[in-house]
Amino acid sequence: xxxxxxxxxxxxxxxxxxxxxxxxxxxxxxxxxxxxxxxxxxxxxxxxxxxxxxxxxxxxxxxxxxxxxxxxxxxxxxxxxxxxxxxxxxxxxxxxxxxxxxxxxxxxxxxxxxxxxxxxxxxxxxxxxxxxxxxxxxxxxxxxxxxxxxxxxxxxxxxxxxxxxxxxxxxxxxxxxxxxxxxxxxxxxxxxxxxxxxxxxxxxxxxxxxxxxxxxxxxxxxxxxxxxxxxxxxxxxxxxxxxxxxxxxxxxxxxxxxxxxxxxxxxxxxxxxx
Numbered sequence: 001x002x003x004x005x006x007x008x009x010x011x012x013x014x015x016x017x018x019x020x021x022x023x024x025x026x027x028x029x030x031x032x033x034x035x036x037x038x039x040x041x042x043x044x045x046x047x048x049x050x051x052x053x054x055x056x057x058x059x060x061x062x063x064x065x066x067x068x069x070x071x072x073x074x075x076x077x078x079x080x081x082x083x084x085x086x087x088x089x090x091x092x093x094x095x096x097x098x099x100x101x102x103x104x105x106x107x108x109x110x111x112x113x114x115x116x117x118x119x120x121x122x123x124x125x126x127x128x129x130x131x132x133x134x135x136x137x138x139x140x141x142x143x144x145x146x147x148x149x150x151x152x153x154x155x156x157x158x159x160x161x162x163x164x165x166x167x168x169x170x171x172x173x174x175x176x177x178x179x180x181x182x183x184x185x186x187x188x189x190x191x192x193x194x195x196x197x198x199x200x201x202x203x204x205x206x207x208x209x210x211x212x213x214x215x216x217x218x219x220x221x222x223x224x225x226x227x228x229x230x231x232x233x234x235x236x237x238x239x240x241x242x243x244x245x246x247x248x249x250x251x252x253x254x255x256x257x258x259x260x261x262x263x264x265x266x267x268x269x270x271x272x273x274x
Contacts, residue, residue, distance in 0.1 A: 010044040014041030016112055017091035020099050021081050023050040026059050028099040033064055035102050043095070043108060044068060045164075048085040050075040051155075070187025078181075079197035079206050086196060091188055098182045100232035102131055110227040111185040114173065122190035122219035123211060125179035126227030129166055136163045136232045142225030143170030145208065153208055153257070155180065156223075180223050181207030182231045190219055198258070209255040 018040050022029060029047070036045055046068040049056055060109055070085045086094055093115055095108070114124050128141040128161060136156030137143060142164075145155050157164045179185075184207060193211050199207045211221045 013040075013043070013108060013112060014042060015092035016040075016043040016095060016108065017046055017089050017093070018043050018095045018108075019046045019048060019082070019085065019089060021048045021078060021085070022052060022056055022099050023051065023075055023081075024052045024054040024056065025053070025099040026056040028053045029056060029059060032062075032100060032102050033067070035104075036097065037064070037066065039103050039105050040108055041106075044089075044091065046070060046085070046089060046217050048072070048081055050077070050081050052265060053202055064153035072147065079201050081197045083196040083199060086188075086191065091211050093185055094188055094191060095185045096181060096185070098231065101183055102230040103183075104228050104230075107227045107229055109222045111171075114222060115185060115187055115223050117218070118222070120218070120220050121187070121215040122169075122186055123179045124222040124224050125176075125182075126229050127166070127170060127181055127223075127225045128164070128182060129228060131230040131231050131232045133163075134230060136169045137170075138233060139163065140182045140231060140233050144174070144176035145178035145180060145211075147177045147208075153205070169222075173224050173226065174224065175220055176223045177215070177221065178208040179223065180202050182233075183229050187219075190214060190217075194216070205255055209258060212255060212258075212265075231248070236269075250251075256267050 018036060022038070045066070046210040047069045050072050051074045057069070057071065060067055070088060072081060072084065082096060093112060105128060111124055111126060115121055120134060125141055125144065127143060130136045130138040137155070139158055142155035142157030145153055147153055156170050157166070187262070194210070196218060199208050201209060214221055
């Protein structure tokens with residue numbers, strides 16, 4: 001196998017913390033954590049456990065002793081789980097990474113380079129492809145997130161259930177409305193300035209709310225297509241689960257109420273009723 005061009009000591013990233021939130025995802029950790037450890041080039045790898053009961057802690061202690069572990073006494077959900085954990089992690093950049101993501105050699109450097117190069121960028125995401133169909137974009141982020149005139153989220157590479165094949169058409173680097181929480185690199189200072197994720201959301205669409213708040217605060221959010229990861233999706237809560245449907249609809253309304261200019265509300269309601 002060819003040597004990894006990013007494995008030299010000069011590529012180490014001690015100011016970066018890759019932080020994975022886990023809740024009863026023992027098998028996901030067993031499958032995907034090795035790629036994170038192999039390809040994260042000296043960054044700290046932290047697993048935050050939301051009171052799992054499936055042997056996750058035993059797996060980490062027995063097979064991944066190099067991983068830092070933060071253990072919550074109860075399931076705090078995605079938002080509070082990350083907020084409480086990142087209050088304890090000292091780093092320049094956080095990378096929020098889902099436990100069902102396979103990373104690739106060199107995935108981290110373009111994201112960090114973008115944040116280094118552009119101090120007003122508060123968050124960015126890589127290209128997200130589907131783990132089961134590696135040539136296709138993945139639902140939860142694809143080629144960068146946008147909002148339509150009704151505030152409905154969509155992505156380049158994915159519109160509703162239609163997914164594009166990756167032909168390199170989104171290998172660019174550009175501002176986007178929101179970055180996917182499946183893999184999102186965040187400037188720690190901006191994260192703490194805005195208070196992290198909205199805990200009332202619990203889970204789902206929380207990253208869109210955070211990114212909208214970044215934009216409203218004068219920061220930028222970007223997509224970096226020279227970095228690629230592969231996402232399973234639905235690893236914790238499948239899209240057919242009614243709890244997921246409820247959270248998506250409730251949180252979608254909440255993010256409009258929180259972030260859209262008040263002058264836009266009439267247009268949102270008018271368009272929704274016609």
